[in-house]
Amino acid sequence: MTKKTDTNNERGDSQAYLEKKKFFDGMLTVYGRKPVLEALQDKATNIHRLHLADSNKSAEILDDIIKLAEAKGAEILYHNRAALSRISKNSSQDQGVAADLICRGFQTYDDFLANNKGKKFRLLALDGVSNPQNLGMIIRSACAGNIDGILLPQQGSAQIDPLVIKASAGTVFRAPILRCKNLAAALKDFKAENSLVCALSSHANTVLKDFNPQEACVYVLGNETEGVSKEVAQLCNASIRIPMNNGVESLNVAVTAALIAFSV
Amino acid sequence: MTKKTDTNNERGDSQAYLEKKKFFDGMLTVYGRKPVLEALQDKATNIHRLHLADSNKSAEILDDIIKLAEAKGAEILYHNRAALSRISKNSSQDQGVAADLICRGFQTYDDFLANNKGKKFRLLALDGVSNPQNLGMIIRSACAGNIDGILLPQQGSAQIDPLVIKASAGTVFRAPILRCKNLAAALKDFKAENSLVCALSSHANTVLKDFNPQEACVYVLGNETEGVSKEVAQLCNASIRIPMNNGVESLNVAVTAALIAFSV
Numbered sequence: 095m096t097k098k099t100d101t102n103n104e105r106g107d108s109q110a111y112l113e114k115k116k117f118f119d120g121m122l123t124v125y126g127r128k129p130v131l132e133a134l135q136d137k138a139t140n141i142h143r144l145h146l147a148d149s150n151k152s153a154e155i156l157d158d159i160i161k162l163a164e165a166k167g168a169e170i171l172y173h174n175r176a177a178l179s180r181i182s183k184n185s186s187q188d189q190g191v192a193a194d195l196i197c198r199g200f201q202t203y204d205d206f207l208a209n210n211k212g213k214k215f216r217l218l219a220l221d222g223v224s225n226p227q228n229l230g231m232i233i234r235s236a237c238a239g240n241i242d243g244i245l246l247p248q249q250g251s252a253q254i255d256p257l258v259i260k261a262s263a264g265t266v267f268r269a270p271i272l273r274c275k276n277l278a279a280a281l282k283d284f285k286a287e288n289s290l291v292c293a294l295s296s297h298a299n300t301v302l303k304d305f306n307p308q309e310a311c312v313y314v315l316g317n318e319t320e321g322v323s324k325e326v327a328q329l330c331n332a333s334i335r336i337p338m339n340n341g342v343e344s345l346n347v348a349v350t351a352a353l354i355a356f357s358v
Numbered sequence: 359m360t361k362k363t364d365t366n367n368e369r370g371d372s373q374a375y376l377e378k379k380k381f382f383d384g385m386l387t388v389y390g391r392k393p394v395l396e397a398l399q400d401k402a403t404n405i406h407r408l409h410l411a412d413s414n415k416s417a418e419i420l421d422d423i424i425k426l427a428e429a430k431g432a433e434i435l436y437h438n439r440a441a442l443s444r445i446s447k448n449s450s451q452d453q454g455v456a457a458d459l460i461c462r463g464f465q466t467y468d469d470f471l472a473n474n475k476g477k478k479f480r481l482l483a484l485d486g487v488s489n490p491q492n493l494g495m496i497i498r499s500a501c502a503g504n505i506d507g508i509l510l511p512q513q514g515s516a517q518i519d520p521l522v523i524k525a526s527a528g529t530v531f532r533a534p535i536l537r538c539k540n541l542a543a544a545l546k547d548f549k550a551e552n553s554l555v556c557a558l559s560s561h562a563n564t565v566l567k568d569f570n571p572q573e574a575c576v577y578v579l580g581n582e583t584e585g586v587s588k589e590v591a592q593l594c595n596a597s598i599r600i601p602m603n604n605g606v607e608s609l610n611v612a613v614t615a616a617l618i619a620f621s622v
Contacts (some may be wrong), residue, residue: 238603356600
């Protein structure tokens with residue numbers, strides 16, 4: 095990878111900074127009482143810090159959250175409302191609670207690439223998937239199926255929020271989620287490492303069941319109404335379609351993701 | 359079929375009555391301005407009657423609906439608000455508009471059985487699928503995939519409403535939907551005609567990809583949280599599961615439906 099586009103390496107940062115960055119890149123901040131409780135109830139999740147608004151009135155669910163966070167060795171911090179809002183980034187839905195979770199499946203895409211050179215991995219890349227329920231369902235299916243990572247851009251996609259967590263049936267805490275800032279930049283890095291980048295497109299000649307790549311492959315799923323964006327489509331070096339009956343023109347993006355995840 | 363459980367035949371009804379019943383059984387009443395407009399824009403739908411509340415104020419979308427209904431030869435009827443509510447059965451969401459659509463894919467399950475004796479059809483049966491978005495997605499995937507009918511009970515399932523129509527991306531108007539009152543009764547009739555009735559169950563020994571029935575098969579999908587009901591599970595003479603990674607315990611029911619629909 096000579097052309098890095100999405101890391102801070104070129105800043106010449108210290109080893110300590112990079113270690114710290116890596117630690118925080120592997121973290122997911124969730125908010126809202128029920129989502130935080132369910133996250134803590136999942137054996138797969140570890141928690142770094144629990145953040146509480148000092149204005150919270152006592153409630154049974156808060157007691158349960160604190161008990162679980164303590165049992166998992168979390169640091170528990172109390173903030174004023176404004177400070178908590180800055181942490182949750184969603185003051186209208188955080189209900190005075192946020193948690194920094196350490197999710198074993200979370201990493202940046204460039205760490206994944208560095209650790210999987212020459213391997214025949216299968217990834218899903220999300221290009222503008224904006225509906226939280228679709229994102230949650232994609233995560234659930236990918237986690238259950240044969241997918242090594244979900245490339246989730248910070249730009250232009252739904253982000254992991256309580257709706258996504260719910261639709262993922264909690265699998266988001268263990269799913270292999272590869273974060274990138276900008277999808278096109280990340281896909282260029284995958285191509286530079288000889289991955290196929292394959293768009294799902296109704297105009298493709300090849301059908302999913304006949305597509306058996308011999309190299310690593312990133313399957314790109316587009317926005318719910320627009321499909322794969324022009325910028326990303328131009329980067330793809332393969333394309334496939336799923337044949338449909340009865341004149342149906344498209345499948346739900348989460349259904350498409352599942353058919354790919356379970357296609358091997 | 360000696361033991362009919364879900365028809366009116368035993369009442370000794372006249373041929374004329376049965377013809378009329380069959381006509382109305384093939385009809386879907388939709389309501390709400392946008393759902394009705396989109397239904398009429400679909401070339402696959404025919405319309406029997408358009409029902410309007412006489413209290414409706416003039417609106418562009420109503421003009422469009424009336425124009426399309428006229429072009430499709432519908433009878434246009436005006437009602438007072440109470441009468442319209444009785445037709446739509448949902449006064450809070452009908453927005454003063456309802457339409458009786460003739461959907462070529464709609465029929466009762468016993469008509470389907472009578473017309474498909476000895477054929478190796480593949481059906482999905484929904485046992486308590488209650489989320490409208492799941493129902494819509496199931497219809498869309500089944501319609502696009504290799505499914506000959508969706509057995510949709512009137513009891514205990516989501517019914518076709520505007521949310522379902524939206525999630526189905528309009529495919530509900532052309533999908534092969536087989537109506538029954540009670541699922542267990544209908545499944546007994548399918549078994550009497552030598553269909554396999556196969557439950558999706560995480561405890562099953564056989565996995566989906568190894569399951570290749572030589573006869574007609576009805577795949578039963580259960581409720582989102584409870585799975586297949588006890589009453590229906592006892593009727594099943596096969597069961598299959600979909601293997602999952604990463605300790606994921608279940609898939610979304612619409613995803614399961616899609617994996618079955620596209621499994622051949």
